[in-house]
Amino acid sequence: MKPTLVVLAAGMGSRYGGVKQIDSVGVHGETLLDFGVYDAMKSGFGKVVFIIRKDIEKDFRERLFDRIARNMDADYVFQGMDTLLTEEQKRLSANRKKPWGTIHAVLCAKDRVKEPFAVINADDYYGREAFAILSKHLGSLEEGSREHAMVGYVLDHTMSLSGSVSRAICTVEDGYLKSMRENTKIEFVGKKVISHIDDQDVELTGKEWVSMNFFGFSPTAFDSFSSYWEEFIKDNITTEKTECFLPNGASRIVTNNEGKIKFYTTQEKWFGMTYSEDRQLVRSELSKKTEAGYYPEKLWTK
Template sequence: MNQKPTLLVLAAGMGSRYGGNKQIDGFGPSGETILEYSIFDAIRAGFGKVVLIVRQEILEEAKDLFLPKLEGKIEVDWVIQSLDSFVPAELKQAERKKPFGTAHAVLCAKDAINEPFAVINADDFYGKEAFDAIGKFLTTEVKSDLHAMVGYAIQNVLSENGTVSRGVCETNEKGHLIGMVERTSIAREGEKIVSKGEDEVLVITENTPVSMNFWGFHQDVFADIEKMWNEFLPANLENLKSEFYIPTVANNLIKADEAAFDILEGGKTWFGVTYTEDKPVVIDSLKKLHDAGEYPADLWK
């Protein structure tokens, strides 16, 4: 299999560039967004196309921001995620305000992708090693019943400025994902990493792998996602805040024994902006990578 994989970017949360939105805020020494580093790393890992999922109202703004930089470097396509996407008229929720979540966003790209693909968040820095690992998987190992995610040790993906939400993974002896639990209040307390739920306090070991929403899929997964989506919609018709997540898709496929998920070890470096106070840390981290020669002074020159 030598087909170049595609990078699918979840960017529907981008807002006005003047509103201080973290997905289009400048963090690099030449004002680069975090997403530009992901696209740069994907290009050098052998990806052939990037598909950005956005909302209709920010499409032109996003094109103005990214197309001049990416022209001639990688094929670019755009997909719109709306509250009406893949929703039959009889199942529309007229009062709904909240998007349907990450798996719904992936489904919106069904007609734009015909090859193995990776999925990332627009506002997370994942690191060159992660793109190398998933690029290799998507060109040599992926199958219709074998997908992957890049695992990150929990100790490396915390914030010093508050709690974070992470998909905490359970693995088997082969290193395959066998389940994932979204824990919404994780922080370091003294020497321990603790997750606090309504009824429990759970201590998580330092090297436990977690998902930072960096997935690698065979294109046949679109059929699986659409099937689950068609079950999710009528079941959640009265719940205006319900969301359809990628980990739900993964857990369902694993539970039904319809697919396995490798956990790849490329998750060496991660940072993101959960809190405003995280921004200086991200700027400093990127500067250090530039100074070390990991990235050129200006990504696109």
């Protein structure tokens, strides 16, 4: 059974200043997601499920989805402020300002994903090598397996010159993830890499292994995520912005002995659409890869 690609595409784009998931960066109007889905398809993924906001559905279909659906099995689901909430939870969270986060997003796709699956962000470039790594791992899983996987990147390969980034720093032991901690603000300060965490400035080497939200899970992960979400929402139902992060949920699988996460690595260099200033860099990098023959001039034939 071919694995499925789950794409987190419901973000607000507050730092970017627009709907970056469907912003054109390719010669023929392709989005960054077109290239990610193309790499996944070439690496053995059989289906893609996008998680989007209801308010971008029309533009999403016109500028991305319909094109991909002509070339690959594709589906999408909605993540809203009140998705998966009870009526009482909806009432208590009436002042909510932000989506509930990436664990909530993945759970929105639970009914559409029955096979092993990988998760990516909509605004990040991962490289075909990383898709091939997870496709091979997921394709080898037996039914009921609790061995998941992720691809880690070198921190200084994932930094933006335009501002701070969020990265989960990983601790690895014997080839498996031991723990992850989300750092929501890492940036260059002069030539130093600084993480602003717990009201402190911590200098990093830049060589740490970090998560880019590129995970591979067997379907058993949904049980762990559901349990984590229930605990999170109970404690945070009245908060306006607190989010339930996928790296924390994945780390919890390990610390609660609910499964193992094989830690693969790549030297691929990230680029992405975090800030509006990043758009030209993304266009340039994709153009170089196309000129070098890594991508065909026109990704899709239909």
